[in-house]
Amino acid sequence: MLSLWSLGGLAAICIGARFFVREPLLQAALEITSAISLYTVLDLQQAKGRSRVPGDLIYPIGFGLALIGVMLFVYAWHPLVLFAGWEVVSIAGWSLIAFAKGISRHSLEAAFIAFVINRIGDAFWLAGFFSEGKFPEGLWIGILVKAGIFPFTFWLIQAMFAPAPVSALLHSALIVGMAAYMPLKYSTLTHRLPAWSMEVIWGAALGAALGAVLSRSPKATLAWTTGAHLAMVIFLSLEPPRALSYLLHHSYLKAALFLLLGSAQKEGGFTSYSTILWISLATFLTASGSYDKRLLVIEALTAMALGRAWRRLGYQQKGSFLSPASVFPFILGVRAAFLSGASLRLSWEALVPLLSLGAGMLYHHPFKLRLDVWLLKGNELLLSLWLQISRLSIKVEGLLELFYKKLAETAVRGGNIFAELESYVARRGWPFVARQFRRGISFLAGEGMHTSYAQALSWGLLVSLLVSMLWRLLF
Amino acid sequence: MAALILNLLWLSPVAAAGIAFTLTRRGLLTFTIGHGLFQLLLWVKLYLQREAALQIPWSSLAGKTFHYALAAQPSNLALLLLTIIVGHLALYYGQREVGRVRSFSALFWLALGFSQGVFLAKDVLLFFVFYEAALVPAFLLIYGWGGIRRKEAAVKFALFTLGGSVLFLVGMILALNSLPDSTYEAWASGGVSLAAWGLMTVGLAVKLPLFPLHSWLGEAHVEAATAVSMLLAGILLKLGGYALLQWVWFSLSSDLAWLLRIWGGVSLAYAAAVATGQIDLKRLIAFTSIAHMALVAVGAGAQDERGLQGAYHQLFTHGLISAGLFAWVGMVEKVLGSRRITELRGSLARQPFQAAILFFGAIGIPGSALFVSEMMIVWGVAAGSGWSWALIPASGVVLSAIYFLRTYRELAAPTEKVFPPTLSLPPYQKLVWLLILLSVGVGIYPKLWLDLLAHVGR
Secondary structure, eight states, X not given: OHHHHHHHHHHHHHHHHHTTOOOHHHHHHHHHHHXXXXXHHHHHHHTTTOOOSSXXXXXXXXXXXXXXXHHHHHTOSXXXXXXXXXXXXXXXXXXXXXXXXXXXXXXXXXXXXXXXHHHHHHHHHHHHHTTTXXXXXXXXXXXXXXXXXXXXXXXXXXXXXXXXXXXXXXXXXXXXXXHHHHHHXXXXXXXXXXXXXXXXXXXXXXXXXXXXXXXXXXXXXXXXXXXXXXXXXXXXXXXXXXXXHHHHHHHHHHHHHHHHHHHHHHHTSBOHHHHHHHHHHHHHHHHTTTTSHHHHHHHHHHHHHHHHHHHHHOBOSOSOSSOGGGHHHHHHHHHHHHHHTTTOOOOGGGHHHHHHHHHHHHOOOOOOOOHHHHHHHHXXXXXXXXXXXXXXXXXXXXXXXXXXXXXXXXXXXXXHHHHHHXXXXXXXXXXHHHHHHHHHHHHHTSSOTTOOHHHHHHHHHHHHHHHHHHHXXXX | OHHHHHHHHHHHHHHHHHHHTTOOHHHXXXXXXXXXXXXXHHHHHHHHHOOEEEEEEEEEETTEEEEEEEEEOHHHHHHHHHHHHHHHHHXXXXXXXXXXXXXXXXXXXXXXXXXXXXXXXXXXXXXXXXXXXXXXXXXXXXXXXXXXXXXXXXXHHHHHHHHHHHXXXXXXXXXXXXXXXXXXXXXXXXXXXXXXXXXXXXXXXXXXXXXXXOHHHHHXXXXXXXXXXXXXXXXXHHHHHHHIIIIISOOSXXXXXXXXXXXXXXXXXXXXXXXXXXXXXXXXXXXXXXXXXXXXXXXHTSSSHHHHHHHHHHHHHHHHHHHHHHHHHHHHHHHHSOOBTTTSTTTTSSSOHHHHHHHHHHHTOTTSHHHHHHHHHHHHHHHHHOHHHHHHHHHHHHHHHHHHHHHHHHHHSOOSOOOOSOOOOHHHHHHHHHHHHHHHHHHHOTHHHHHHTTTTTO
């Protein structure tokens, strides 16, 4: 109950705060979060009566954390605060992925991969950020990893394990969108990329779009398309206004698509209402980039993938005409239309994505290629390399301990040798010296061995007397 | 007044050690709280006046005068507070569970008093006296309370630390040869020869500890009682780090700073690698503290004042969170009867939050105290030595996430094994939450502490 109320409260706060905010990304984040929270309230009410560890309270906590992260990021008043915002968003992602669907080995694994991969990017990000412009590539690596651009997409696809609202949040303006926003907001820090790198980014977008077409599950398809679209935002970042409008457009519509997909999955297929909504949202999303030939290729591929995702879930006659949970995708779509209505131009090229969407919906191509599995294998390889290093250093640790032990033993042994020498001297040495002395005296005394002690003593006395007399005489 | 407070800061624990023998366990618990509050009051008074110093000529030898010089300056105020808070918390919870409580408390207070002395000393010889004196109660605490192999661990601890002290002593005497006297002013203004510098660094690296010299730490932490582990990780490791920053690496213009950065980096990677593969939870946390203290060495070699400030701050922040981690492990061991990760699989599935917050605090997420200090170190290294060097401390950010979250995954993923319904044990639970709260407080408003360090390195 507490979680529902706090989610409602969060939504109310977001709607209220939205009117006081001028920052475009934060505006979008607030609006999207309010829609997602209300959707989650309905979602959780339907699933009432189950008991889960650690509880549904993770939703408001995670959503709030993500919002705080975006807020810190866009209003950063200190370099450390900028990075804090950048990080808080990852932590929100971790906690939502790990806990939102109940705690399990799979969820923890997905959250682990997402967080660690992000942190690898962050290490480079930090080096680039503090280099004062000498190493902007580091910043870019961090951005590409966090935005899930092609080779780094696999953590996003793993994260699809989480329920629909969480995926919507991950793929909207809040988590990955924030990364793509960085070159627009802090362009003095990131510098401009050289021209050739834009070709690479375009290639990454193409790779992600192909991955989307070839992937199996509808949610994974959506995740792949995010990789393609955010790569396009970065591709467009040479013209900031256009990139920004594209990014916001994508954020609203992708969140809407995820929510729609979530409710369709719950009902076992698309109803007629949600099919219409799906087609219009998908067309609207992919037609927005149709003014450029190179973008059009990618848009056509992603549209095809979205059509294929629809086909995977299938159409069902039954079911409510208008489920309460699919209202929010509609609202988000309308909002996106208002947002980009001014810059929207109708052209013949916009038909290409529509046609390929239709092709995806009608024709089921047999190819299956799970690129993300390969990428995950690469990730596993890296991790196992680290585990190998870890095993090796534990061995080194054992050797080191053995070395110190041997060192201590050697020291003790050395001490023992000295002690033995000392006791040998005490036992054997002194009697030996005394014997020799006696023998010497007895030798001096004449006939050797037969002389008694008294004789030796008297001889000794005599000798010492003589010596002292000599001494007195001479000195 | 200032002189009285400075003296009381280290003498009142020593006096308390004497009083401890006359009290019962219940009386001791009350007295510990009272004494902690009293010391806290002294600290607040010092904090308000920021600087206090006291210097009395002590004796002369070979034309040099040694002083009984104590001072509270902004750079050691945070560490004095750390000793008071973590020390008394650890002592309070130790007193609730150990046997032979009077001698335990007395030794603990002696360790606390001498640690305060180390932080306060403004004369290198006095510093050394305190540094050595703190070793004796620590040795006896490990020797007398803890696991089965504690005696070996204590002897190993003593031998290593004494070896380090010998190196430090030789280096110190070499350095003193060319100085008029042994006060901090003379020490900081006069040059220290290369040999002395190296000897002192290696000597202190034993206590910090850095890679090949860390061998004592794993065993000492694993075998010691929970309260003693908290003392070791929270306070005694900081003596080495503080000495390194205060007496050896205070200058930014050292030619050998790159050596310390590399040494710290190797130590960091090694400790992280060993921690990743550990199956004993306490040993794992011991190695994470090696990794965190290696960052202090990297910050000391940053050749930038931000790195130095970050290193000072890291001593404080890591003291809070590592004490919390050891208290948590103590609780887990007490409730579940084991520290082996293989036996604890699934134990956190029902109450995952406290451990998650604690682990994230140790990873150093924004809002936790470690975040600020680690970022200061990265920043300092990038600014002072170039961005490529900054990848060394930045890699710590990745590695700590790997070993803590892997452990968390092992402990929290549900299994068929049935565990007791609750992990919490009243006194420990509160202790862990208190330390988390302190760490979060320091992390959310770091300005208070960073302002104290603003003059360092300038």
